[in-house]
Amino acid sequence: MPPPAIHAVGLSKVYDRDSHDTRSLKELLTFKRRRVTHEPLVALHDVTFDVRPGEAVGVIGTNGAGKSTLLRLVAGITPPTSGHVARRGRIGSLLELGAGFQPDLSGHENIYLTASMMGVPREEAEEALDDIIDFAELRPFIHTPVKHYSSGMYVRLGFSAAVHLAPELLLLDEVLSVGDARFQVLSFRRLFELRERGVASVLVSHDLHALESLCDRLLWLHRGRVHDWGPTEEVMRRYRVFLQGKVTLPEIQSAEGHSLFTMPEGRIGSGEIIVSEVRILGPDGHATQTLMPEQPMTIELDTVASADLDDVDVMLTFEHESLKAAMISGRAHGFAPRYAKGRATVRVHFEQCLLNVGSYQMTVALVSCHDLTRFYDHHVRLHRFAVATPAPAGYSPLLRLPIEFHLSAGSAT
Structure with missing residues (x-):
C-alpha cells in the first residue's frame, strides 16, 4: 500500500x-x-x-x-x-x-x-x-x-x-x-x-x-x-x-405489549405514523437493489400509525451524485388515503424505470399535507439502489424520458 x-x-x-x-x-x-x-x-x-x-x-x-x-x-x-x-x-x-x-x-x-x-x-x-x-x-x-x-x-x-x-x-x-x-x-x-x-x-x-x-x-x-x-x-x-435533533417516537405497542419500532439514526419525525420497512421491487416482484432502465419497478412502504390520520402525503426523492433526479408526491398524483390506526402498506408502482444508469439514494418522507415542514417520519437518503445497463457512449442524462423520434421523407425544409 x-x-x-x-x-x-x-x-x-x-x-x-x-x-x-x-x-x-x-x-x-x-x-x-x-x-x-x-x-x-x-x-x-x-x-x-x-x-x-x-x-x-x-x-x-x-x-x-x-x-x-x-x-x-x-x-x-x-x-x-x-x-x-x-x-x-x-x-x-x-x-x-x-x-x-x-x-x-x-x-x-x-x-x-x-x-x-x-x-x-x-x-x-x-x-x-x-x-x-x-x-x-x-x-x-x-x-x-x-x-x-x-x-x-x-x-x-x-x-x-x-x-x-x-x-x-x-x-x-x-x-x-x-x-x-x-x-x-x-x-x-x-x-x-x-x-x-x-x-x-x-x-x-x-x-x-x-x-x-x-x-x-x-x-x-x-x-x-x-x-x-x-x-x-x-x-x-x-x-x-x-444537526436536525432526534425526535423521540411514541412507542407503538403490539397486542403482546412490546414495542414494534425504535427510531434509528438518520431519521427524524413526530412518529404518529412511521415507515417500518422499505422495499424496492423489480419486474418480477422480488426485492432488489439493482433495477433495469425502462423495466417496471415498485417501491413498497410498510407503515404503522398510532392514530387515524387523513393529512399524510407520501414523498419520494431520488438523487444521483448530489443532483435530484426526481421528486414524487402522492397528493400530486391524487393519492390521498385515510390511514387507520395500525399497519398498512403503500405501493408506488412505475410502469417504467426512467432513471438512467448509476447509483441512487432515495429519501422517503411521510409529511403533513397542511405543513410540509412537519415530518411524521423522514428517512434522509437511507435507501440505495443502482440502475444497470449503460447508456450509449458519451450520453448519460439523469432521466430516460419516453420519447419517440420519427423521420418522414420529404418533410425537411
Missing part, C-alpha cells in the same frame, strides 16, 4: 487572544482599568487523520469548528502550535476568496502566478492555460484585472487553476456550490476525474449532498476536536441527526 498523501498527527492550533488596550475614551480619561483576558483560543486540539492517494476526505462541522484552520495547517499556510503534518506531492488549493491573486493583475497573469506558487513550470502552465480559461468560462474577461471580477468569477478562476495545474493534493474550502448548475456539474466531473487519477482531496463544505457524493471518508470536527471519523455514510448519518 502506498504511503498516505497527507498524514496529520496531533495537530493543534492555539491563538493568543487580542490583549491590546480596548478601553473607551471615557475610561482612558478617567484612568479606569478594564480587566484584560489573556486566555488563549484553542482553534484545534489533537487532530489526527490521513488521506490516501485517490481518496477524497470531507471535513464537516458547524461554524467555528476549526475546519478552515485545519486546511490552512495542512496547506502549510499556518504552522501548527503542536503536532505535525506530512504531505506528498504538489498542492492545488482554494482556501479563501481570491487567495494568492493579485488584484491589479489580469486573470491571465494570475494563472501564471498561481502556477508559480504551486511549483508548476511555466511550460506546463502554458499547456493548461486554455483549459483553465474555458473551464472557468472567463475568456472574454481573462485580460481584465481581477479586482473587477465578481466573487463568482474569482472562485471559478481559482478553482479551475487549482484542478487543471496537475495537482497531487487538492484542498478546497467552501467552493463546491459556486456557479450555476452547469458549472457545478462540470466541477463534480473534474473532481471525480482527479480522484480516478490518484489525486488526494480534502474538501470543506456545508453542502452535505456534495460531500456524500464525492467523499470516501468524513472528518467531523466539533469545537476544534475530532468528534467522528470514518466512512462517509456512517459519519454523515450521525451528523444529520446532530
Whole structure:
C-alpha cells in the first residue's frame, strides 16, 4: 500500500487572544482599568487523520469548528502550535476568496502566478492555460484585472487553476456550490476525474449532498476536536441527526405489549405514523437493489400509525451524485388515503424505470399535507439502489424520458 498523501498527527492550533488596550475614551480619561483576558483560543486540539492517494476526505462541522484552520495547517499556510503534518506531492488549493491573486493583475497573469506558487513550470502552465480559461468560462474577461471580477468569477478562476495545474493534493474550502448548475456539474466531473487519477482531496463544505457524493471518508470536527471519523455514510448519518435533533417516537405497542419500532439514526419525525420497512421491487416482484432502465419497478412502504390520520402525503426523492433526479408526491398524483390506526402498506408502482444508469439514494418522507415542514417520519437518503445497463457512449442524462423520434421523407425544409 502506498504511503498516505497527507498524514496529520496531533495537530493543534492555539491563538493568543487580542490583549491590546480596548478601553473607551471615557475610561482612558478617567484612568479606569478594564480587566484584560489573556486566555488563549484553542482553534484545534489533537487532530489526527490521513488521506490516501485517490481518496477524497470531507471535513464537516458547524461554524467555528476549526475546519478552515485545519486546511490552512495542512496547506502549510499556518504552522501548527503542536503536532505535525506530512504531505506528498504538489498542492492545488482554494482556501479563501481570491487567495494568492493579485488584484491589479489580469486573470491571465494570475494563472501564471498561481502556477508559480504551486511549483508548476511555466511550460506546463502554458499547456493548461486554455483549459483553465474555458473551464472557468472567463475568456472574454481573462485580460481584465481581477479586482473587477465578481466573487463568482474569482472562485471559478481559482478553482479551475487549482484542478487543471496537475495537482497531487487538492484542498478546497467552501467552493463546491459556486456557479450555476452547469458549472457545478462540470466541477463534480473534474473532481471525480482527479480522484480516478490518484489525486488526494480534502474538501470543506456545508453542502452535505456534495460531500456524500464525492467523499470516501468524513472528518467531523466539533469545537476544534475530532468528534467522528470514518466512512462517509456512517459519519454523515450521525451528523444529520446532530444537526436536525432526534425526535423521540411514541412507542407503538403490539397486542403482546412490546414495542414494534425504535427510531434509528438518520431519521427524524413526530412518529404518529412511521415507515417500518422499505422495499424496492423489480419486474418480477422480488426485492432488489439493482433495477433495469425502462423495466417496471415498485417501491413498497410498510407503515404503522398510532392514530387515524387523513393529512399524510407520501414523498419520494431520488438523487444521483448530489443532483435530484426526481421528486414524487402522492397528493400530486391524487393519492390521498385515510390511514387507520395500525399497519398498512403503500405501493408506488412505475410502469417504467426512467432513471438512467448509476447509483441512487432515495429519501422517503411521510409529511403533513397542511405543513410540509412537519415530518411524521423522514428517512434522509437511507435507501440505495443502482440502475444497470449503460447508456450509449458519451450520453448519460439523469432521466430516460419516453420519447419517440420519427423521420418522414420529404418533410425537411
